Amino acid sequence: MDAAITELRADGFDVRDEDVARLSPFVGHHVNVLGRCSFNLSELRGKDAVDDE
Numbered sequence: 041m042d043a044a045i046t047e048l049r050a051d052g053f054d055v056r057d058e059d060v061a062r063l064s065p066f067v068g069h070h071v072n073v074l075g076r077c078s079f080n081l082s083e084l085r086g087k088d089a090v091d092d093e
Contacts, residue, residue, distance in 0.1 A: 041063060041065060045060055
């Protein structure tokens with residue numbers, strides 16, 4: 041992440057320190073090594089949600 045932030049700043053992007061302070065490498069559990077995202081819909085909707093099938 042540090043390399044990406046450094047590159048963004050070098051390219052002229054406004055990367056604020058207060059935004060960088062909130063970044064975490066532990067939030068990407070839904071992204072796999074291929075860059076694909078997967079989500080557990082029951083967690084997103086709530087455990088009592090019923091599918092619209």
